[in-house]
Structures are given as C-alpha cells and as structure tokens.
Amino acid sequence: MSLPADILPLEVIDKTIDQPVWIILQSNREFTGKLVGFDDFVNVIIEDAKEWIVNEEHSELVMEHNGRMLLSGNNIVMLVPGGKKDV
Amino acid sequence: MSTATAEPTSVSSQFLANIIGKPVNVKLHSGMLYSGKLESIDGFMNVTLSSTTEHYENNDNGLLHKYTSDVFLRGTQVLYISEV
Numbered sequence: 685m686s687l688p689a690d691i692l693p694l695e696v697i698d699k700t701i702d703q704p705v706w707i708i709l710q711s712n713r714e715f716t717g718k719l720v721g722f723d724d725f726v727n728v729i730i731e732d733a734k735e736w737i738v739n740e741e742h743s744e745l746v747m748e749h750n751g752r753m754l755l756s757g758n759n760i761v762m763l764v765p766g767g768k769k770d771v
Numbered sequence: 772m773s774t775a776t777a778e779p780t781s782v783s784s785q786f787l788a789n790i791i792g793k794p795v796n797v798k799l800h801s802g803m804l805y806s807g808k809l810e811s812i813d814g815f816m817n818v819t820l821s822s823t824t825e826h827y828e829n830n831d832n833g834l835l836h837k838y839t840s841d842v843f844l845r846g847t848q849v850l851y852i853s854e855v
C-alpha cells in the first residue's frame with residue numbers, strides 16, 4: 685500500500701511552530717505554551733509553559749514556567765495546535 | 772535549519788547550549804522537582820545539577836532536601852528541563 689502523503693504528521697507539528705500548542709501526556713499532566721521546536725522523537729521545546737494536572741472536573745495549574753522548556757517526548761500522547769481554548 | 776528534519780539531539784543541543792550554567796527546574800516522572808544550576812547534560816537527557824533543592828511538584832511546596840554536592844539525574848526519568 686502506498687501512502688499519498690500530502691501532509692506528513694510531523695508537518696502538522698512543524699506548522700505549529702511559533703504558535704500556541706497544547707500537549708497531553710500519558711499521565712493526567714498537560715502543558716500549554718508556544719511551540720519553539722521539536723525533534724524526530726517529538727521531544728519538544730515550548731516557551732512560557734503552563735503545567736496542568738487535569739482531573740475530571742477541573743485543571744489545576746501546577747507551575748508557570750518563564751522562558752523555555754525541553755519536554756521529553758517519551759510520555760507525549762497528543763499535541764493540539766492552537767493551544768487549549770478553555771483556559 | 773529546519774527543526775523538523777533535525778537529528779534527534781539537535782533540538783535539545785540547540786536549547787541546551789544556551790542554558791548550561793543557568794538555573795533550571797528539572798521534573799521527573801514521579802513529580803519530584805529539582806532546582807539547581809545546570810552543570811551538564813547529554814542526548815539522553817541525563818543531567819547534573821549543582822546547589823540542588825528538592826521539592827514535590829512545585830517550588831512553593833516544602834523543601835524536601837538540599838544537596839550540597841552535585842546531583843546526577845537519570846535521563847530516562849526526566850520529564851522536562853525548564854529555565855527559571
């Protein structure tokens with residue numbers, strides 16, 4: 685089976701660079717911030733990140749980070765371009 | 772250079788070249804947060820810190836430990852490294 689790869693998955697992430705992104709991990713932890721860069725492992729660099737722990741009812745802000753953060757791709761499940769709208 | 776096609780360590784090395792010697796927060800998967808001066812790092816995200824303090828989740832939570840010597844954190848356990 686051949687893939688008519690109009691847009692590769694990583695191109696979607698590439699287009700998100702310099703834009704807000706919402707990153708969801710395997711645990712109940714999430715990050716929002718501006719996407720600065722990423723690599724083939726989807727290790728990610730985000731700027732001015734907010735770190736959340738999400739429960740059924742609400743998101744608890746754990747920490748606000750100033751500057752850049754290197755977030756390990758190991759536990760990343762999903763990246764949402766545009767960020768988290770409801771916060 | 773396109774970040775998308777960069778080799779695995781390049782995003783980290785580009786970032787890390789700038790933050791070596793600066794104060795950082797390093798969080799592990801367990802939620803333990805280590806704050807100190809970044810002495811060195813490698814492509815596995817192994818990290819050494821000096822003047823390290825240990826807190827749970829947030830620096831506002833109580834100080835759990837203060838390490839006078841350098842501290843090595845294993846890359847497999849590292850969730851993130853953040854500038855302070």
